Amino acid sequence: MKRTAALLSLLFLVTAAGCAGDAEPAADTVSLLVAGTPDELAAYRSLAAEYQKASPGATVNLIEASSAKDLMTRVSTSVAGNAAPDLFLINYRNYGQFAVKGALAPLTARLAASGSLHERDFYPQAMGAFRWGGEQMCLPQNISSLAVYYNRSLFQKYEVAEPVAGWHWNDLVATAQALTRDAGGRTVKAGDPETAGVPAAVHGLGVAPELIRLAPLIWSNGGDIVDDPAKPTRLTLDTPEARQVIQDFLDLTKVGVVPSDVEVEAQDYEARFAAGKLAMFVSSRRVTTAFRAITGFEWDVAPLPQYRSPANILHSDAYCMTKASSRQDAAWRFLEYALSDPGAALMARTGRTVPSRISVATSPAFLSPGTPPARSQIFLDTIPALRPVPTISTWPEIEDATGKVLENAFFHGDPLDKVIADLDAATRPVFARGTAAR
CATH class of the missing domain: 3.40.190.10 (Periplasmic binding protein-like II)
Known part of the structure; x- marks a missing residue:
């Protein structure tokens, strides 16, 4: 009897183990x-x-x-x-x-x-x-594409005109300056002795220092980010068109409209926008789900600003x-x-x-x-102007390498020539190891 019970017990364990560990999922x-x-x-x-x-x-x-x-x-x-x-x-x-x-x-x-x-x-x-x-x-x-998410309630409070299609990069910067405010609601301007040393409670703009944020602006200005989109071998950021965009982007920290690296480390751009601490935030459609939970203010989206012509990144x-x-x-x-x-x-x-x-x-x-x-149609209107970055097997590494250089330059003020040289040096070997789609 004991032997039979032992055999049944062993059979049960083997069967159970097989069902739990070896069974193939259903078709x-x-x-x-x-x-x-x-x-x-x-x-x-x-x-x-x-x-x-x-x-x-x-x-x-x-x-x-x-x-x-x-x-x-x-x-x-x-x-x-x-x-x-x-x-x-x-x-x-x-x-x-x-x-x-x-x-x-x-x-x-x-x-x-x-x-x-x-x-x-x-x-x-x-x-x-x-x-x-x-x-x-x-x-x-x-x-999706990039869009400018904006706090409509702040625009209305400070009587700042809402963004419209066709607005220029300079319009974005001027708008961000008008909306960078201290805790008392005063405009905080870089170089203004009246607000020197006064921290901004609300920054006018949040935008990550990344190549995929720069790319559509460079395209809009008539430049490109690589030598051959089909079979890229290097970045082409030393052209006048690209240099202008990169310098304008790096200057955002000088004019004081973006949070510092310390502030972003404490609270990222997405969370800062949701908390009402950013008037505008550049991102793709993916943040919409989270932002629909916002109850403290009204928000909407605007097209990405341009230089010479409309352009956006896929x-x-x-x-x-x-x-x-x-x-x-x-x-x-x-x-x-x-x-x-x-x-x-x-x-x-x-x-x-x-x-x-x-x-x-x-x-x-x-x-x-x-x-x-309310302006979701903007994402559809942007589709004809969408461009992809190159499809190359090492592109994630290229983004990682450029991100480190751009982040350091954005927050610490590296000169433009050094930034461009560092970007090229960091990515040439990565391009060389990559395989393109076509």
């Missing part, structure tokens, strides 16, 4: 790796839940990364360990490092055979950013399927739902995305009458 189970803020992750949970409702028997295992950097680390590690998720969502500036390694499953043939998704459904600027070696490697979820994320996935058919079914009218509309209503699906971008689901921002 309709899909793993999806995403990154974002708590608000963004909540939106993806909603998308997964709605897909499961619409597809009885299907399951989405959502894997949540804390940041884009964390996501890239997880994808790299999982690909190397043969444990990659079926799908992951990534910005076009970052996917090249996985495309060049052959870690992605091309979607060209699946898209051509699909009865519900067609290339014409999506904005071509977003689709083009995810082509590698002639293949459609990933399908874009969104097509911000687009796409779903990529891993080549190692054993459930590619199930992953494709999820993609067909996520990028359909219902799926795209769900994400659009959260505020997170400017949908890459044209039918949803031009619908109330995105334009959201009665829900901030």
Whole structure:
């Protein structure tokens, strides 16, 4: 009797271990790796839940990364360990490092055979950013751009004119100066003896010192950031057009309209805007979800300022399927739902995305009458002027290298010639190691 009980106990343990550790997920189970803020992750949970409702028997295992950097680390590690998720969502500036390694499953043939998704459904600027070696490697979820988020209540309080389409960089700076105020509401101006040493309670502008913030301004001024957008080998920031933009950008700290590095370290730009401490903040659509929680003031968006002509930078994320996935058919079914009218509309209503699906971008689901921002149409009006940065496998490293140089120069006043030389020296070897998409 004891021997029988022991054998039954052993059989139970083996069976349980097999079920818990070795069982293959069901055929309709899909793993999806995403990154974002708590608000963004909540939106993806909603998308997964709605897909499961619409597809009885299907399951989405959502894997949540804390940041884009964390996501890239997880994808790299999982690909190397043969444990990659079926799908992951990534910005076009970052996917090249996985495309060049052959870690992605091309979607060209699946898209051509699909009865519900067609290339014409999506904005071509977003689709083009995810082509590698002639293949459609990933399908874009969104097509954002930079915009100027502004505190409309502050503009009205201090009787400052709200931004309009076609405004110049100099208009942005003048507006930021008019809205940089001390705790008593007085204008704080650099070099003004009356306010010397008086800290600003509200700064007129918040903008991160990054290459992707400078790029659209350089394009607007008639310059470019690289020697060849298709096969870049170096930065081209020593042209008169680029030099003017970089100098104007660095001068923002001299005129006193932006927070110091110490202030930003204590409270980042996004949090400062939400707290009413920034009159304007340059960012993409992704902050909208968080800003919709603001109750203390009214806010809206304005177009990015320009120099000679309108220009903006593409911000687009796409779903990529891993080549190692054993459930590619199930992953494709999820993609067909996520990028359909219902799926795209769900994400659009959260505020997170400017949908890459044209039918949803031009619908109330995105334009959201009665829900901030009131001027969401600005994101659509910007699309014809969108440009991508080069698709090169080492682009994330280039952004990291330039970010360090620009941040130091922005907050500590490095001279322009040194900044440009440092940017070139930091990136030439990285360009040399990169592989371009075409």
